[in-house]
Amino acid sequence: EAVKNSGINLETINKDRAGVIWGSGIGGLDTFTSEISEWAKGDGTPRFSPFFIPKMITNMASGLLAIEYGLKGINYTCVSACASSSHAMVDAMNYIRWNKADVVLTGGSEAAVNEAGVGGFNSMKAISTRNDDPKTASRPYDADRDGFVMAEGGVSLIFEEYEHAVKRGATILAEVIGGAMNCDAHHMTAPDPEGDGAATVMSLAIQDAGLKPTDIDYVNTHGTSTGLGDIAEPKALLKTFGEHIYKLSVSSTKSMTGHMLGAAGAMEALACINALREGIIPPTINLFNLDPEIDPKIDFTFNKAKKRDIKVALSNNFGFGGHNATIIFKNM
Known part of the structure; x- marks a missing residue:
């Protein structure tokens, strides 16, 4: 669908300079689960099945997309938990900047909602057990949150060198102007409680974009509805933006989509692009009672979308292992 919407003619581009950089945190978990279940019986x-390994390994996502479209340039899949597709997009941006590619098909996909995926995250006490009221189970920053809600899906985007896009008359949805990646180096699953790694990666991305913190209008947060992460990220926002944080619009779209794991970054990039184009800030729904540990002056776009013309949007995604990624988009 992204290739179709881009209007790109795959027959006329230099396919040696067109590639795929994808993101997926877990890969073929459905395949793994079903094959092992059948063996156990x-x-x-x-x-x-002879397709067991090819369908399970995470890199096959980018490989199959390249085969489908004949893209012979850079090709790999990022695996960095919930930061996977954000890492993929930052890498895609950089390969184009480095003049190593003209076009990169990027994004992410995840399909981990099965007995193994749900059971594994449940044993970690990472997911919500609000089974009596699933519509309000994903509630980032709410005092009564009890874990994230697993989701699955995929999002694809076309990143293209500006002059290459202009020359072919492309409709450009937004400009990718900066990004950064780093690591908390703190814990396997818990974030740095003071948000230092998250603050650093945001600052690095802002510098990479050639901006100042005061140039940012909207932040789409990682905001997963977990106990530790939802406290650490607002601390990071305060460290990064200072007093400007109170002028920003902030929201977690995971409150509406659930957590798509490795595909989350791509989904939230799309949310940022739409916010830039439509002048509408998506809300953080199910935010009934802000956690008292979070600064109440931050505008989390409580429960209802609002109109606001914005020029620059920043998206965060953080993953188990301390993987942090930030990417920044600008309205055209």
Whole structure:
């Protein structure tokens, strides 16, 4: 769909300078689960489908997309938990900046809502158990949050060198102007409680874009509805933006989409682009009672979208292992 919407003619571009950089945090978990379940039902003989490994390995996502469209340039899949597709997009931006590619198909996909995925995250006490009221289960920054809501899906975007896009008369939705990646180096699953890594990656991305913190209008936060992360990120926002944080619009669209894991960054990039184009800030829904540990003066766009013309949007995504990524978009 992204290729179609871009209007790009795959027959006329230099396919050696067109590639795929994808993101997925877990890969073929459905394949792995079903194959192992079938084996466990048998007599112990390891009989597996010849497609077991190809369908399970995460890199096959970018490989299959390249095969589908004949893209012979840079090709790999980022695996950095919930930061995967954000990492993929920052890399895609940089490969174009470095004059290593003209076009990169980027984004992310995830399909982990099965007994293994849900069971694994549940055993970590990472996901919500608000089964009696699922519509309000994803509630970032709310005092009564009890974990994230798993989701699955995919989002694809076309990143293209500006002059290359203009020359072919492309409709340009937004400009990718900066990004950064770093690591908390703190814990396997918990974020730095003071948000230092998140603050640093935002500052690095803002510098990379050639901007000042006061140039940012909207932040789409990682905001997953977890106990620790939803406290650390607002601290990081305060460290990064200072008093300007109170002039920003902030929201977590995971309150509406759930957490798409490795595909989350791509979904939220799309949310930022739409906010820039439409002049509408998406809300943080289910935010009934702000956690008292969070600064109440931050505008989290409580429960209802609002109109606001914005020029620059920043998106955060952070993953298990301390992986942090920030990417910045500008209205054209």
